[in-house]
Amino acid sequence: MTDDQENIAPMSRLPRLASSPARPSSIPTLSSAPLVSSGNANKRKLPSSPLAPPSTKRSVSGSSSGLRSSQRGGFVPSAVQEPSSTGRSASAFGAPTNRRTGSTESTSSAGSSSTSATTRARTAGTVIKRPPVSASSTTTRNGSTLGRSIGPSARATSRGVSPGLAGTSTARSAIGSGVASAAQFKSHDGRLENVERMVGGFKDLLEREQAKISSLQMSQVDLQALLQSTQNTEREARRDLSSASEQLAALRASHAREIDDLERTIARKDREKRALEDELRDSREEVSRERETIRQLKQSLAEQSTQHITLSAQLQASQMQLTSVQAEVERATLSVSSMKAELAVGLENAKKAEEMATDRVRAAEEERDRRIAEIEEELRTAETIRRKLHNQVQELKGNIRVFARVRPALAHESSSPEALAEIAYGDERTAQETGQSQIVVKSRSESATGQAREQEYPFTFDKIFAPQAGQKEVFEEISMLAQSVLDGYNVCIFAYGQTGSGKSWTMEGDAGMIPRAIDMIFAVSSGLKDRGWKYQMEGQYLEVYNEVINDLLGSGQFDSKKHEIKTVDGKVSVTDVVSIPLNNPRQVSTLLERASSRRAVAATLMNERSSRSHSVFTLKVRGENPLTNERCEAMLNLVDLAGSERLEKSGAGENKDRMRETININRSLSALADVIGALGSGKEGGHVPYRNSTLTRLLQTSLSGSSKTLMMCNLSPLSVHLNETLCSLRFATKVNSTVVGQVKKQNAK
Numbered sequence: 001m002t003d004d005q006e007n008i009a010p011m012s013r014l015p016r017l018a019s020s021p022a023r024p025s026s027i028p029t030l031s032s033a034p035l036v037s038s039g040n041a042n043k044r045k046l047p048s049s050p051l052a053p054p055s056t057k058r059s060v061s062g063s064s065s066g067l068r069s070s071q072r073g074g075f076v077p078s079a080v081q082e083p084s085s086t087g088r089s090a091s092a093f094g095a096p097t098n099r100r101t102g103s104t105e106s107t108s109s110a111g112s113s114s115t116s117a118t119t120r121a122r123t124a125g126t127v128i129k130r131p132p133v134s135a136s137s138t139t140t141r142n143g144s145t146l147g148r149s150i151g152p153s154a155r156a157t158s159r160g161v162s163p164g165l166a167g168t169s170t171a172r173s174a175i176g177s178g179v180a181s182a183a184q185f186k187s188h189d190g191r192l193e194n195v196e197r198m199v200g201g202f203k204d205l206l207e208r209e210q211a212k213i214s215s216l217q218m219s220q221v222d223l224q225a226l227l228q229s230t231q232n233t234e235r236e237a238r239r240d241l242s243s244a245s246e247q248l249a250a251l252r253a254s255h256a257r258e259i260d261d262l263e264r265t266i267a268r269k270d271r272e273k274r275a276l277e278d279e280l281r282d283s284r285e286e287v288s289r290e291r292e293t294i295r296q297l298k299q300s301l302a303e304q305s306t307q308h309i310t311l312s313a314q315l316q317a318s319q320m321q322l323t324s325v326q327a328e329v330e331r332a333t334l335s336v337s338s339m340k341a342e343l344a345v346g347l348e349n350a351k352k353a354e355e356m357a358t359d360r361v362r363a364a365e366e367e368r369d370r371r372i373a374e375i376e377e378e379l380r381t382a383e384t385i386r387r388k389l390h391n392q393v394q395e396l397k398g399n400i401r402v403f404a405r406v407r408p409a410l411a412h413e414s415s416s417p418e419a420l421a422e423i424a425y426g427d428e429r430t431a432q433e434t435g436q437s438q439i440v441v442k443s444r445s446e447s448a449t450g451q452a453r454e455q456e457y458p459f460t461f462d463k464i465f466a467p468q469a470g471q472k473e474v475f476e477e478i479s480m481l482a483q484s485v486l487d488g489y490n491v492c493i494f495a496y497g498q499t500g501s502g503k504s505w506t507m508e509g510d511a512g513m514i515p516r517a518i519d520m521i522f523a524v525s526s527g528l529k530d531r532g533w534k535y536q537m538e539g540q541y542l543e544v545y546n547e548v549i550n551d552l553l554g555s556g557q558f559d560s561k562k563h564e565i566k567t568v569d570g571k572v573s574v575t576d577v578v579s580i581p582l583n584n585p586r587q588v589s590t591l592l593e594r595a596s597s598r599r600a601v602a603a604t605l606m607n608e609r610s611s612r613s614h615s616v617f618t619l620k621v622r623g624e625n626p627l628t629n630e631r632c633e634a635m636l637n638l639v640d641l642a643g644s645e646r647l648e649k650s651g652a653g654e655n656k657d658r659m660r661e662t663i664n665i666n667r668s669l670s671a672l673a674d675v676i677g678a679l680g681s682g683k684e685g686g687h688v689p690y691r692n693s694t695l696t697r698l699l700q701t702s703l704s705g706s707s708k709t710l711m712m713c714n715l716s717p718l719s720v721h722l723n724e725t726l727c728s729l730r731f732a733t734k735v736n737s738t739v740v741g742q743v744k745k746q747n748a749k
Ligand SMILES: Nc1ncnc2c1ncn2[C@@H]1O[C@H](COP(=O)(O)OP(=O)(O)OP(=O)(O)O)[C@@H](O)[C@H]1O
Pocket: 406, 407, 408, 410, 497, 498, 499, 500, 501, 502, 503, 504, 505, 506, 509, 607, 609, 610, 611, 612, 641, 642, 643, 714
């Protein structure tokens, strides 16, 4: 590849040239660049312009190599660049400088003469420096054009050399003419001629290079013009391409719309086609049905023609019959007229009969109402009689009745047969005949002489319940008594017995007497509504503990109020106690739950849930009957007495509180026995010691002659409790033998 070929940029480089804006004004020219002012000038200047063709660098380097070849011929451009200021560089003109040794090839060739001259100068007593050979001397001889063409540095060098030449001429004059100097000058002249020739060659080379650069710049301009036009063409092509793309997109969009329209049209046509097909199918079916109908009609027509003939014959026969029927109708019409006349007479008679029947019905209804009124009156009278009879029966049974109930042995108590006391019960048949039941308790003991002794203790009461008797059976015997409350009689039911004998169980536990009595009273009172009775009820629940009254329905955990018993007009009442109106039996169970959580229960050895207080549930009943103008007011007292055990059995021991509880309980129970005894003495107006205990004061109304009392004596079946059982039975016998005066009905005032 030639330099010219290299200088023309290939077409593939055009984009890069086009992207780099051409700056012709900044393109350096070789003519203005100091090409030989420095050894590195070419390397620094050429890369500074990216537009400078590589050929330039190469041509210069080629020139540089040419210089190196000239160097071999004795020319050293660096010597021109580094003018010798020391005088030692005079050798630079003729030979490469050896900086380490300071010697030159030319020096060695002329060494002997210069050494001898120096030696001679030393001998003469003067240090004579070797005169440097400068370009100025050459310039002087060969003209100043060379120095100018070399450049400013060369000129500076020639100026720096002048003093050296003066020194040389001085030395020449000092030494005199000599053969050695002449030879040196000759040699210098030869070299200068070589240099001039080389400079001439270099100028030619420079001119050629400048011519190349000019042609390259021109071709660059052409290329830029070409690049510009190519870019314009490209922009137009891009614009065309963009508009073509837009048209293509528009065409695609319109084509898609057309396709959509066509698809919709096809779908619609399909639907129309299917509808038409359906219609066609329906029409075909219709046609076939019509054909079938026509066929049937034709068949029917044929049949009807046949029938017509038959009917015509029948018609004739019928017409003949009609004639005869018309004759009959005329006869019947005559008969109807006569019947209508008869009917009018009949209707008149029926109307009269209806009026008579209405009168009879009215009379019958009046008779019925009168009869109902009579019956109701009879019923009310019968109710009153029933009440009287009921109470007479109750009176005959005794105003104070005593029942005994032996509870069953509990699971943990019946481990051995000896644990159970021997208790025998009289037979049921005898009981029904006599109205009295018997219980026999057997006791085995040893006499003082060590002999076995067996004793039997028989007791008789109104009713005795063996361990297997349930709550229902017990209540059946009590229910008639409880019902007396609705008849206006005070009723008091006690549960008496030692601790753990089943008093609480009988009164409250597992649907005991209290809830059952309440249920029954509500049921009977609602039945009496038909007979004109309306009842109002309210409940009260008190506890007597250590002779103090606690209100079990009061607010708070403990009742802190002080309650007093007052007697007004023969009626006993307690101050500041809560009395809750009761409208249904469910309210009573809530009331009992509330009361039981407040009951004072203390532990004793006999029963860990032993109740050490008397609890008195009172149901107050007030009734009125507007039809009979009757009114009544009565109380049902259901009393769960505290344990009746003796002091030594109560486990009170040294416990003073427990001892006080037991003493109070026993005192109140003795007072109860005394009151019953006094009432049973039969002394009219005799003193009855009600005031001896809080319990008897509280129950004064229920225990007086105008009330009915039932004592349930609860008994333990265990042999260890035998003595307490006998005590309870004796107490119950004492109560049972009391005959209280005739019961008085409590008429409300
Ligand atoms: N007829 C019975 N059937 C089944 N268990 C009964 C019967 N009578 C009582 N009991 C049970 O015997 C135990 C003692 O009964 P209860 O608490 O009623 O005795 P109490 O005489 O009321 O004692 P306290 O004087 O300490 O209140 C209880 O566990 C109770 O469930």
